[in-house]
Amino acid sequence: MRIGGSAGPSSSRRQRGISLLEMLLVIGLIAGASLLAAAAFSGGMKGTQLRAEVKEVAAQLRFTRTHAIATGEPQRFVIDPAARTWQAPKGRAGTIPAAIDVRFIGARQIQPAEGQGAVMFFADGAATGGRVQLSRDGAVWDIDVAWLTGQVSVKRAGSGN
Numbered sequence: 001m002r003i004g005g006s007a008g009p010s011s012s013r014r015q016r017g018i019s020l021l022e023m024l025l026v027i028g029l030i031a032g033a034s035l036l037a038a039a040a041f042s043g044g045m046k047g048t049q050l051r052a053e054v055k056e057v058a059a060q061l062r063f064t065r066t067h068a069i070a071t072g073e074p075q076r077f078v079i080d081p082a083a084r085t086w087q088a089p090k091g092r093a094g095t096i097p098a099a100i101d102v103r104f105i106g107a108r109q110i111q112p113a114e115g116q117g118a119v120m121f122f123a124d125g126a127a128t129g130g131r132v133q134l135s136r137d138g139a140v141w142d143i144d145v146a147w148l149t150g151q152v153s154v155k156r157a158g159s160g161n
Contacts, residue, residue: 047139057096064121068122078116084098142154
């Protein structure tokens, strides 16, 4: 005879709670749903690739400006929109994926070759100015270089920031 109200081994199993396997399954489902939601809100992988390229080109423009100030000599960032390539000082170079459209607007006087564009940075930080525009599937980003200060700024085209 038992005292205490327990009706047997089957009722003690029901009172234990959830298993570790069940908990891991729920955490996995939440993580999967979060990843899908994040991809949907951020424009997916295509948007991520475009933003990564925008950040890379902007970083190389900033590097070129910093290098001009550090060395005390003018430095040039060159971009070829047709070939989707760029070159910066100290042997830095890169390519932009074919799925991304590239445009350059800048001074023709320092254009290294037909179809190429360039931004010249001077020892005081100033620049010739220009704009690199990268776009994909309707999303357009502008990378602007101010001619007076040489400041590099990035903004989504059509937005006020």
